[in-house]
Amino acid sequence: MAEVKTSRRDFLVKLAQGTSLAATGGFLWAHLLRQEARAQPYALRPPGALPEVDFNAACIKCGQCVTACPYDTLNLAPAGGGIPIGTPHFTPRKVPCYLCPDIPCMKACPTGALSPELKDINESRMGLAVIDVENCLSWKGLRCEICHRECPLKGKAITLETHPRQLSKHAMFVPLVHSDACTGCGICERACPTQEAAIRILPHNLVQGKIGEHYRLGWTFETEITQDFKPAAPAAPVTPAEAPKEAPKEAPGVDYLNRGL
Amino acid sequence: MSDHADHPTLGLGARLWSWRYFVLRRLSQFGILLLFFGSAHWGWQVAKDVPLLTGNLSASEFAGLLPMADPFAALQIFLAGHVLQQEVIVGALIVLGFYLLVGGRVYCAWVCPVNLVTDLANWLRNRFGIQAQIYFSRNTRYFVLAASLVLSMLMGVAAFEWVSPIGMAHREIIFGFGLGFQALAAIFLFDLLILKHGWCGHLCPLGAFWSVVGRRTAQVRVRFDKTSCTHCGDCAKVCPEPQVLNLKRLEEVGYVYSGECSNCGRCTPVCPEGSLRFDLRPMIHRHNAKAHGKQDVS
Numbered sequence A: 001m002a003e004v005k006t007s008r009r010d011f012l013v014k015l016a017q018g019t020s021l022a023a024t025g026g027f028l029w030a031h032l033l034r035q036e037a038r039a040q041p042y043a044l045r046p047p048g049a050l051p052e053v054d055f056n057a058a059c060i061k062c063g064q065c066v067t068a069c070p071y072d073t074l075n076l077a078p079a080g081g082g083i084p085i086g087t088p089h090f091t092p093r094k095v096p097c098y099l100c101p102d103i104p105c106m107k108a109c110p111t112g113a114l115s116p117e118l119k120d121i122n123e124s125r126m127g128l129a130v131i132d133v134e135n136c137l138s139w140k141g142l143r144c145e146i147c148h149r150e151c152p153l154k155g156k157a158i159t160l161e162t163h164p165r166q167l168s169k170h171a172m173f174v175p176l177v178h179s180d181a182c183t184g185c186g187i188c189e190r191a192c193p194t195q196e197a198a199i200r201i202l203p204h205n206l207v208q209g210k211i212g213e214h215y216r217l218g219w220t221f222e223t224e225i226t227q228d229f230k231p232a233a234p235a236a237p238v239t240p241a242e243a244p245k246e247a248p249k250e251a252p253g254v255d256y257l258n259r260g261l
Numbered sequence B: 001m002s003d004h005a006d007h008p009t010l011g012l013g014a015r016l017w018s019w020r021y022f023v024l025r026r027l028s029q030f031g032i033l034l035l036f037f038g039s040a041h042w043g044w045q046v047a048k049d050v051p052l053l054t055g056n057l058s059a060s061e062f063a064g065l066l067p068m069a070d071p072f073a074a075l076q077i078f079l080a081g082h083v084l085q086q087e088v089i090v091g092a093l094i095v096l097g098f099y100l101l102v103g104g105r106v107y108c109a110w111v112c113p114v115n116l117v118t119d120l121a122n123w124l125r126n127r128f129g130i131q132a133q134i135y136f137s138r139n140t141r142y143f144v145l146a147a148s149l150v151l152s153m154l155m156g157v158a159a160f161e162w163v164s165p166i167g168m169a170h171r172e173i174i175f176g177f178g179l180g181f182q183a184l185a186a187i188f189l190f191d192l193l194i195l196k197h198g199w200c201g202h203l204c205p206l207g208a209f210w211s212v213v214g215r216r217t218a219q220v221r222v223r224f225d226k227t228s229c230t231h232c233g234d235c236a237k238v239c240p241e242p243q244v245l246n247l248k249r250l251e252e253v254g255y256v257y258s259g260e261c262s263n264c265g266r267c268t269p270v271c272p273e274g275s276l277r278f279d280l281r282p283m284i285h286r287h288n289a290k291a292h293g294k295q296d297v298s
Helices: A001-036 A051-058 A065-070 A103-108 A146-150 A187-191 A243-249 B012-018 B020-041 B072-077 B086-102 B106-110 B114-129 B141-156 B163-176 B182-195 B198-203 B205-214 B236-240 B247-253 B283-298
Strands: A075-076 A088-090 A128-131 A158-163 A171-177 A199-202 B045-047 B053-055 B059-062 B066-069 B218-222 B276-280
Touching: A001 B141, A065 A075, A065 A103, A065 B020, A065 B276, A065 B283, A075 A171, A075 B012, A075 B163, A103 B086, A128 A171, A146 A158, A146 A187, A158 B114, A187 A199, B012 B020, B020 B053, B020 B106, B020 B114, B059 B086, B072 B086, B072 B141, B072 B205, B086 B106, B086 B205, B106 B205, B114 B182, B141 B198, B141 B205, B163 B182, B163 B218, B182 B198, B182 B283, B198 B205, B218 B247, B276 B283
Parallel strands: none
Antiparallel strands: A075 A088, A128 A199, A158 A171, B053 B059, B059 B066, B218 B276
């Protein structure tokens, strides 16, 4: 009888020891994974990369994209480098992505972490170019514009805009990045002549805001009324579609302030 | 390494011959590393723009034709919630099929780069007679294997691939150095000073995975001839997984049946009677029967 008791106690103690050991090890391991997977949000991924969380899940860390890249753009992150371990990334200031039309890195990916749904390299969104207007030569009034000229989507991803210059009749020509066309290839960052690049590529989620769907820009015709915002009362506000019907009643530019003048 | 018999009676040729599997294993391990490295850095190609062997041990492509992938890594990625693409599934099945035939842990002894480090640690350990500091069960690795699969599911990333010293070492040899070598150094010190065969024999979940894979189907195994065995125990002294040489069971089965045997070939040259030899499994019973027959005649 006593023997049975001892072995039961032994069993329970062993069970508790094993469980706590497994739990401790599991928590440590999980912590390590969380640290590593969220290592840093600044990694620029090859074209076609899935969103960061999915990419981290899918990438098998084989480096076939790295070998496939003809420009040696891509690197596999070594351990302790701050970028999720073993995943491909690039540093545009060193070597940007030159936007191969056949996208060899994506084709080399065996797991689909670089999604084969990307058909046109110009549709890739590796990041977004951001201009530091305090250090941009064009914003200093110089005719630099190198980023604009080097941009493979010149006129779409980067346009030149005029900007008034203090105490001068001459305008400045300043570059402006458009997120709907910018691939994040980083050729502009590579080309920027300042000591530290004044235009650089950052992941979208670090630079892009979101206006929120409840804002209705009533003065643009593209803005649809979202499902979330429906006027409760039947007295609906004047929709843009109805506006032109009323407009012809009065001459253009006439409203209640100058009516009858 | 030098666990191999240094019988003073043997001539030089015979001594070299006794090292044959050691030499072949090193050739295989370094050769595979070299193929990856040469394709990545020296542009080794089979034809124009068709690299010889791209990728690394996680996933690779040979001559632009044959995809290969680590089935354990693919399994973790699948459990992490990613729908795998056809290429990596085919690659994993090819690799899985190969090791199902030759024995799963053939990977450990003939391919894995960490084996170079742990073999060195073990050799030094024997050289200096370092005693173990702690003991724990060799079955720990199966718990680590289970944990890596569960954690992959819970964390949404391939749990072992993200901490694997094997992956780190292999990647960093091919794609550039980092802190991964610290992990390798840790394994070296652990195996050297703390626990004999600590990593490969107790902890590594990849080794555990391959142990499970090779268990039933391996066709290349070490045949055991009970009639000539004198139970001298030389084989168990050099074996990195001595529990697989349970001679009583081997007498019944006729070959080293455990999935934990890595077919490293240490025991075969060291056996003074030649009772342990590589063989193909379908032939094993016939060969053993033949040996018994001889015994009966004599």
